[in-house]
Amino acid sequence: MNRRRFIVPLLALAVALGAAPRADEGFWPYNSVPKAAIKAKYKFDVTDAWLKHLQLATVRFGGGTGSIVSPRGLVLTNHHIGLGTLQRLSTPEKDYVKNGFYAPTFADELKVPGMSLMVLQTIEDVTAKVADAVTPSMTAQEAAAARQKAIQAIQGEPAQGVSKQVVSLYAGAVYNLYTYKVYSDVRLVFGAEYQTGFYGGDADNFTYPRYNLDVSMFRLYENDKPAETPNYLRWSPNGSKENELVFTTGHPGSTQRLNTVAHLKYLRDLTVPFTIATAEMRETAVKKWMAQSPENARQATSELFGLQNSLKSYRGRLKGLQDPSVIARKEAAETRLRAELAKNAAKQQLLGDAWDLVEKSIGVARQIDAERNFIVNAAGLNSTLFAQARQIVRRAYAPQTADGGRGGRGAGPGGPGGPGLTQGAPNLAREKLNLTESLAFMQKHLGPDHAIVKRILAGKAPEARAAELVDGTRITDSEIRALLVAGGKATIDVSTDPMIKLARDLEPDAQAIAKRYEDEVAGVQAIAYPKIGQAVFAVDGPKAYPDATGTARISYGVVKGYLEDGKKIPPYTYVPGLYERAALHAGQPDYALAPTWVAAKAALNPKTPFNFVSTNDIVGGNSGSAVVNKKGELVGLIFDGNIQSLPGYYIFDEPNRAVSVDSRIILEAFRKVYNAGALADEITGAAARK
16 A cells, blocks of 8 residues: 655645645644644643653554553554464464454464564653754755764664654654654454455445444563553544544555645555556456466465555545645645745745745655656556566665665665565466556557557567466576575676566656656655644744644544444444344445344344444544544544545645544443453453453
8 A cells, every 4th residue: 555656755844735724634743732722622631741741652563553551551543453473374174264363361462573562661852963954055955964963863773672763753853752662562363354344345335324333452572471551542432423523543544634735646646546546457467366266365365455445545635636626725735824924934935935946846755757657666567587687686776776875766676575486386377467567558558659658568469478488488497586685786687578678668767757656756845744744844833733644643532423325323333233234234245244133133232332423533544543432442443434534635624534443332342242241351451461
């Protein structure tokens, strides 16, 4: 779901719309929560002690969030956050994705190789330390290098069990040092079966009403024992109620609410539609692969989920960008901000050209869009083998670039973070399928007579070209790969391997296009957007929240239904609705009930709430966030947003709703569906787990 887009990387681009927040919107850093606004509206005092407790109970997953819910390191998150783990730990004999997983005792908990989870300990304002590294005589590039050097010095050397990250807020107006405690021993405790964790499938994703038990649980360990975690969220005995004030604590991912109107129009016209088209192509390829055998289907379940989740998200974002009222609001906000800035002559002279700079960079981005998509990012070459070939070529021609140095140009397949050269050979049948689909996609998207298409297909049909490349390459052999790497440029220059030849042919243009993008798009925006951030901070100050950056944030709102096409959508769903929905969609696989839920029907309390909606501001990364009441008690677990929330990456609007699993159905399911009473006792404090 992480896709390269024409946005400024690693910048906390400043605030929503350059204006004071509407409604209860906002991703508020823990050290700048709008306490006065919350007290004025809801008569609730947010204290530092209350915030610190929530902060120390919030866990950072890769791409998501969790919460510590017992004094012995038990972590609650979403099923879809744990889905990859369930799949990795599964075997054909033990399919934890299909059947779920539960560890009755500590001894049964499964260690998750390579997983580390982090808990934020402290936030320190280091703005002055970073700013002091820059002098007025420095060029923009020199200033950026000086800031980065200062940031590296502040973060210090890596230390066992600790991670330090300097976070830029308001595009450089504020720098905070986040210090995390790192837990590198994490074990799987519980995961609902896929049929329950993703009930309703793709059709119900980003919709409401819902009936999902989107729940997984892990445990933090230290010294081979469950970690002692005194800061944990107590489980509310009563759950939530309609119109109640609730908070979410999590790690919302990157938002683009400060993007200029010109930039948003570019996203609307080219970037987001292309992202959707690419994901659709990959979805088709995955479905074809899964249809070939049950084992293929088992292994690709989480991959398909990720693609379909991303697709629906981007389709919702595009719909928002295509709404004239969204662009109109952004234009009005931009006009207001620029008008306010113009009242200060000194600030205007320093910052006022930023919007024009962005617009100029977007003009270049539009010009090189096809070349960047298909040559730099190799969108028509969905192949692990090509990615490896490109990495081999880059190591020979520009070793520092291939390792991520010198700006890491051309970070398509085989660039920084691409497939490693030491990994095993991929499945060749799937390579052909993926490559055929992506080559056909390129041919359709650009047209058969486009120069890029002719160059890559070499006069052959997509299926024939894919077979030629995959059957002809020898880089499937680890010894051959090692020889190519060791031989350097001289060996690469004379290689007749078809994958190497294709990567070698494309590389000069890939580097040239990437350089132009860096110089005329990303580099310009890296100068312009910080000016916009400074302008926002100068005009609105801390009453305007920073864009999300994947770091710990608080949002607040109320449990509340909404209107959709004139129909009132109530805030809660209840247990009987699950069974009614299954009956209504009888025969449709996504709505079939798992056997555990069929067997438990008579035992479940029909008055138990299942899912609920609230006005809390969330985006991707908030998955697994706790929903807490004024006492700091857990009342729900964020797992989705409604379809109206998807434009929230760019703008917050009614009826944006967060969708949560109700705390009461989690307990009910543990006790009556999964025979997991020990887990229920642990999170309610009724008994200690063994």
